[in-house]
Amino acid sequence: MASLKDLKNRIDSVKSTKKITKAMQMVAAAKLRRAQEAAEAARPYAERMAAVMANLSSAMSGAPGASKLLIGTGEDNVRLLVVMTADRGLCGGFNTNIVKKARERIATLEGEGKTVKMVCVGKKGAEQLQRLYGHLIIDAFELSDHKTITGATAQMVGDKINALFDAGEFDVCELVSSEFVSVISQKPRAKVLIPAKDAIDEGVDRPDLAGALYEAEPDEETILNILLPRYVNTVILSALLENVAGEMGSKMAAMDNATRNAGELIDKLNIIYNRTRQAQITTELTEIISGAEAL
Amino acid sequence: MADKLHFDLVSPERRLFSGDVDHVVVPGEEGEFGVLPNHAPFMSVIRTGAITVLNDGSAEKTFIQGGFAEVTPEGLTILAEEALPLSEVDAAQLAQDLSDAREDIDLANSDEEREDAIAKVAKLETIQAALG
Numbered sequence: 001m002a003s004l005k006d007l008k009n010r011i012d013s014v015k016s017t018k019k020i021t022k023a024m025q026m027v028a029a030a031k032l033r034r035a036q037e038a039a040e041a042a043r044p045y046a047e048r049m050a051a052v053m054a055n056l057s058s059a060m061s062g063a064p065g066a067s068k069l070l071i072g073t074g075e076d077n078v079r080l081l082v083v084m085t086a087d088r089g090l091c092g093g094f095n096t097n098i099v100k101k102a103r104e105r106i107a108t109l110e111g112e113g114k115t116v117k118m119v120c121v122g123k124k125g126a127e128q129l130q131r132l133y134g135h136l137i138i139d140a141f142e143l144s145d146h147k148t149i150t151g152a153t154a155q156m157v158g159d160k161i162n163a164l165f166d167a168g169e170f171d172v173c174e175l176v177s178s179e180f181v182s183v184i185s186q187k188p189r190a191k192v193l194i195p196a197k198d199a200i201d202e203g204v205d206r207p208d209l210a211g212a213l214y215e216a217e218p219d220e221e222t223i224l225n226i227l228l229p230r231y232v233n234t235v236i237l238s239a240l241l242e243n244v245a246g247e248m249g250s251k252m253a254a255m256d257n258a259t260r261n262a263g264e265l266i267d268k269l270n271i272i273y274n275r276t277r278q279a280q281i282t283t284e285l286t287e288i289i290s291g292a293e294a295l
Numbered sequence: 296m297a298d299k300l301h302f303d304l305v306s307p308e309r310r311l312f313s314g315d316v317d318h319v320v321v322p323g324e325e326g327e328f329g330v331l332p333n334h335a336p337f338m339s340v341i342r343t344g345a346i347t348v349l350n351d352g353s354a355e356k357t358f359i360q361g362g363f364a365e366v367t368p369e370g371l372t373i374l375a376e377e378a379l380p381l382s383e384v385d386a387a388q389l390a391q392d393l394s395d396a397r398e399d400i401d402l403a404n405s406d407e408e409r410e411d412a413i414a415k416v417a418k419l420e421t422i423q424a425a426l427g
């Protein structure tokens with residue numbers, strides 16, 4: 001049986017664990033709020049961008065010489081998966097869920113006879129995918145050198161993807177990231193990023209021009225060619241921001257659970273501690289009494 | 296009340312301005328243009344420079360780097376890559392940054408670094424010109 005001292009030590013250690021998880025939960029809560037604000041602040045830009053793109057693409061998609069980023073290469077042999085996870089663990093099933101989704105996609109796509117390539121954003125995803133699908137990973141980014149996610153972070157990833165596309169490395173690009181449903185619920189999802197046309201056509205309300213036509217300066221094609229890479233960056237940025245919010249939400253829930261578990265464990269250990277102490281006192285008393293009786 | 300132009304200025308990180316104004320002057324790729332209420336639908340790429348927002352006789356300048364302007368019947372929207380209200384710029388700090396950046400050109404170890412530094416100087420010079 002564990003001695004009283006051992007029990008005491010154990011209680012102390014669980015108590016300090018509880019303090020740490022409690023602190024982590026509060027940090028996550030604060031970061032979550034900031035992440036949500038950042039995601040909120042980025043939304044108008046993304047929305048306007050999508051609206052502009054929708055307008056331009058409907059005018060341009062039929063035209064020859066339309067950018068390949070918009071209409072695609074016309075083939076679907078090589079898929080690039082951009083897997084976005086967090087850089088840190090201790091956030092429940094957040095990273096695992098995204099990786100699981102990525103694995104599913106890889107299995108489906110390879111089943112269809114397509115070649116899959118991967119770009120990992122975030123350390124955890126790269127680590128988890130490395131073992132099984134290491135040969136598919138063509139590039140990996142870590143987010144830890146970026147304290148906050150900004151346009152520059154998204155640009156770093158976006159530039160890489162655009163460069164790969166220009167080099168003809170893939171036909172279709174999919175983003176695998178986490179959708180922030182609510183603070184307690186994040187869903188992994190995969191969505192098509194390139195060709196942009198498929199992504200844009202879904203649910204964008206176009207401004208009513210009352211029959212008037214846009215005048216463009218310079219011409220539409222030039223604008224579109226400038227805008228498309230930016231559009232890619234914008235989508236990546238919103239996905240990254242949403243991911244951070246999801247990570248923090250998930251971390252908060254995980255740490256809340258851990259804190260509660262630690263509390264329960266402390267209660268249990270306390271009961272055991274008290275019982276053991278009581279048993280010891282009783283034994284000592286019995287020994288004294290029987291000793292006295294023997295005299 | 297005279298017509299007002301609804302104007303939104305958004306950068307990827309935040310919404311800098313949203314409201315009704317009289318007149319906005321935008322540095323377009325092919326020359327500056329002014330947007331008044333009831334402007335025809337129009338879109339243009341923006342070059343690095345300052346936009347001027349005129350409202351009730353006061354003018355406010357915002358530095359923007361790269362971006363895109365769209366005029367719809369609802370108003371004007373500017374999607375800026377990077378935006379910085381000139382009221383937030385400190386002239387002394389700017390001069391310091393500029394001289395630092397110029398030194399960086401000479402100190403650069405690679406062509407890449409040098410190009411970065413040159414781009415930075417050009418950007419800071421534009422801000423300074425807009426400020427002056």
